[in-house]
Amino acid sequence: xxxxxxxxxxxxxxxxxxxxxxxxxxxxxxxxxxxxxxxxxxxxxxxxxxxxxxxxxxxxxxxxxxxxxxxxxxxxxxxxxxxxxxxxxxxxxxxxxxxxxxxxxxxxxxxxxxxxxxxxxxxxxxxxxxxxxxxxxxxxxxxxxxxxxxxxxxxxxxxxxxxxxxxxxxxxxxxxxxxxxxxxxxxxxxxxxxxxxxxxxxxxxxxxxxxxxxxxxxxxxxxxxxxxxxxxxxxxxxxxxxxxxxxxxxxxxxxxxxxxxxxxxxxxxxxxxxxxxxxxxxxxxxxxxxxxxxxxxxxxxxxxxxxxxxxxxxxxxxxxxxxxxx
Numbered sequence: 280x281x282x283x284x285x286x287x288x289x290x291x292x293x294x295x296x297x298x299x300x301x302x303x304x305x306x307x308x309x310x311x312x313x314x315x316x317x318x319x320x321x322x323x324x325x326x327x328x329x330x331x332x333x334x335x336x337x338x339x340x341x342x343x344x345x346x347x348x349x350x351x352x353x354x355x356x357x358x359x360x361x362x363x364x365x366x367x368x369x370x371x372x373x374x375x376x377x378x379x380x381x382x383x384x385x386x387x388x389x390x391x392x393x394x395x396x397x398x399x400x401x402x403x404x405x406x407x408x409x410x411x412x413x414x415x416x417x418x419x420x421x422x423x424x425x426x427x428x429x430x431x432x433x434x435x436x437x438x439x440x441x442x443x444x445x446x447x448x449x450x451x452x453x454x455x456x457x458x459x460x461x462x463x464x465x466x467x468x469x470x471x472x473x474x475x476x477x478x479x480x481x482x483x484x485x486x487x488x489x490x491x492x493x494x495x496x497x498x499x500x501x502x503x504x505x506x507x508x509x510x511x512x513x514x515x516x517x518x519x520x521x522x523x524x525x526x527x528x529x530x531x532x533x534x535x536x537x538x539x540x541x542x543x544x545x546x547x548x549x550x551x552x553x554x555x556x557x558x559x560x561x562x563x564x565x566x567x568x569x570x571x572x573x574x575x576x577x578x579x580x581x582x583x584x585x586x587x588x589x590x591x592x593x594x595x596x597x598x599x600x601x602x603x604x605x
Contacts, residue, residue, distance in 0.1 A: 280298070280299060280300075280301050280376060280377040280378050281296060281297070281298060281299075281376070281377050281582065281583075282296075282297070282298075282299045282338045282373075282375060282376030282377065282582075283295065283296055283338060283339060283340070283375035283376070283582065283585045283603075284297055284299055284336050284337065284338055285326060285335065285336055285337055285338075285339055286335055286336040287335060288326065288327055288328030288335075289326070289327065290326075290327070291326070291586040291587075291589040291590050291593070292586065293326060294326065294339075294375075294585045294586045294589065296582070296583040296585070299338060299376065301378055302373060302376075302378060302379065302380045303380070304349055304350065304351035304354075304380045305351050305352075305380070306351050306352045306353045307351060307352075307353050307354060307382060307383055307384070308350075308351040308354070308380045308381060308382055308383060309347050309348075309349065309350045309351065309354055309357050309363070309380070309381055309383050309386070310347070310348045310349040310350075310351075310378060310379075310380055311343060311345040311346065311347055311348065311363060311378065311379050311380070311381050312345045312346045312347075312348050312377070312378055312605075313343045313344075313345040313374060313376060313377055313378060313379050313605045314343075314344055314345040314346065314395035314399075314604070314605055315343065315344050315345070315394075315395040315396045315398065315399035315579075315602050315603065315604050315605065316340045316342065316343045316344075316374040316375055316376075316379075316399055316582070316602065316603045316605070317340075317341075317342035317343065317344075317374075317399040317400060317402075317403060317404075317432075317600060317601075317602055318340075318585075318588050318589070318592060318600075318601040318602065318603060319341060319342060319403060319404075319432065320431075320432075320496075320519060320521060320592060321341060321369075321546065322339050322340060322341065322375075322589070323589055323592060323593060325339055325372070326339060326589065330369075331369050331370065331546070333370075333372065337372060337373075338372060338373045338374075338375055338376050338379075339372050339373075339374075339375050340367075340372055340373060340374030340375035340376070340379070340603075341366050341367055341369065341372055341374060341403065341546070342365070342366045342367075342374055342399060342402055342403045343364070343365070343366075343367075343374035343379055343381065343399055344362070344363065344364035344365075344389060344393075344395045344396075344398030344399040345362070345363065345379075345395065345605075346360065346361070346362055346363075347359050347360060347361045347363055348378065350383070351380075351383075354383045356383060357383055357386065361388065362388065362389035362395075362398070363381075363386040363387065363388060363389060364386070364387055364388075364389050364393075364398035364399065364401060364402050365381055365382075365385045365386035365387055365402050366381075366385050366402055366403050366406075366545075366549070367379070367380075367381050367382060367385065368382060368385075368546070368549050368550060369546030369547070369549065369550070370550070375582065375585055375603060376582075376605075377582070377605050384553065384557065385549065385556070385560075387402060387560060387564060390567065393574070395604075396576050396579055396602050396604065397574045397576055398574075399600070399602045400432070400574035400575065400576045400599070400600035400602055401563075401567075401574040402560075403432075403545060404432040404433045404435070404436040404600065405436045405440070405563040405567075405572060405574075406545065406556065406559045406560055406563055407433050407436070407518065407543075407545045408433055408436040408437035408439075408440045408494075409440055409559045409562055409563050410543065410545070410548070410555070410556075410559050411433075411437065411494055411516045411518055411543050412424070412437060412440055412441055412444065412492070412494070412516075413444075413559075413562075414555065414559075415514070415516040415541040415543050416492040416494070416514050416516045416541070417492075417514060418441065418444055418446055418491065418492045419444075419446075419491075420444060420445035420446065421445060421446070421447075422446050422447070422490075422491035422492065423446060423447040423448075423449065423485065423490040423491050423492070424437075424441050424446050424447070424448060424449065424490060424491065424492040424493070424494065425449040425450075425451070425477070425481060425490045425492070425493045425494070425505065425508055426438055426441065426448060426449065426450050426451070426466075426493075426494045427451050427472075427477075427493070427494060427495055427496060427497060427501065427505070428451065428452070428496055428497070428521075429450035429451055429452050429457075429458075429461045429466060430452040430453070430454075430457035430458075430460065430461055430597075430598045430599070431496075431597070431598075431599075432575075432599065432600045432601070433494075433496065433518070434450070434452075434461075434494075435461070435464055435575040435598075435599050435600075436572070436575070437494055438450055438461055438464045438465055438466050439464050439465060439571070439572045439573070440563075440566070440572060441465075442464070442465030442466075442571075443566055443571040443572060446491075446492075447467050447468075448465060448466045448467050448468070449466070449467070449468040449470065449480075449481060449484070449490060450466035450468070450469055450470065451470045451471075451472045451477050452469075452470075452471065452472070453471070453472060453473050453595055454471065454473070455471060456598075457598055458470075458471060460598060460599075464575070468480070468481075468484050477504065477508070478504045478507055478508055481508045482508075485510070488510045489507075489508050489509050489510035489513060490508055490509060490510065490513065491509070491510060491512075491513055491514070492509075492513065492514050492515070492516065493505045493506075493508055493509060493513070493514075493515045493516070494516050494518065495515055495516065495517050495518070495519075496517070496518050496519030496520070496521055497519070497520070497521050498517070498519070498520035498521065499520075502515075502517065502528065503528055506528055506532065506533070506536075506538060506540075509536065509538050510536075511536050511537050511538075512536075512537050512538075512539075513536065513538055513539070514538075514539045514540075514541065515538065515539070515540045515541070516541050516542075516543055517540065517541070517542050517543065518542075518543040518544070518545075528540070574600065575598075575599035575600060576599055576600055576602060577597055577598045577599030577600055577601060578591060578597055578598075578599075578600075578601045578602070579601075579602045579603075579604050580601070580602070580603055580604070581603070581604055582603045582604065582605050584603075585603055588601050588603060
């Protein structure tokens with residue numbers, strides 16, 4: 280079968296489209312004919328060797344949608360022919376391929392109204408947004424939340440989730456075009472971080488008080504300034520470090536404002552707390568059935584053009600979810 284394979288860590292040119300052996304499902308796994316694979320920033324970090332160190336060579340990709348071909352031993356909930364969407368464990372990957380093995384417990388049925396591309400745009404970003412807002416951020420109805428990179432995959436999901444929770448949503452993005460789309464998803468206060476100081480804007484729109492929660496995925500200076508956006512007892516949830524910069528936050532500053540900082544990793548929780556992941560999966564499917572959230576499919580590429588997909592995300596020119604089509 281065809282797949283994208285990485286033989287050495289590096290930039291997008293290390294993504295090679297080539298023939299690889301077909302995987303076989305083990306106990307608890309299913310073999311899926313991949314119709315579409317979601318591209319996440321974690322894939323870029325993994326490609327660079329900065330997320331999870333995998334033995335070389337390997338097939339990247341943590342998220343996919345497709346049709347079940349075969350089930351492994353002990354799988355009772357799924358049958359061949361069913362349309363499914365979901366993720367894999369971080370130590371396995373393998374979704375940038377025509378076929379992939381996926382843990383049965385991490386799969387969800389594809390809603391009838393979804394295309395495979397939409398299905399590959401759903402699972403990871405909405406579960407991540409739910410956990411970051413609910414579990415780590417403890418966001419409550421009537422509170423306010425600042426969502427950085429609101430035009431990205433997790434960002435577009437988080438704006439919808441926060442809106443559904445009854446929160447006031449502050450959203451940052453790099454262009455007016457992205458902010459216009461984010462507004463349609465439910466954001467209340469739009470901040471173009473290319474031309475405005477987001478800290479000043481947050482203070483201006485909250486009468487100097489700040490927000491209750493910040494979702495932060497950049498690190499460095501953005502992390503430090505985001506802490507200053509929080510009101511007393513505020514919570515910052517860090518789920519990424521795309522800038523690769525080290526923050527300079529000081530413990531006395533956290534203590535002075537009774538500020539909480541939480542780190543979040545979807546991949547880690549799939550291994551350490553699968554019960555929490557399953558609970559979040561049920562919650563997002565309920566919101567989906569109520570029509571309160573929807574996948575935001577931004578760009579699609581053929582599987583063979585995975586390099587272009589990675590380059591688009593790295594350029595910060597993408598909006599919503601980027602997907603590879605097999």
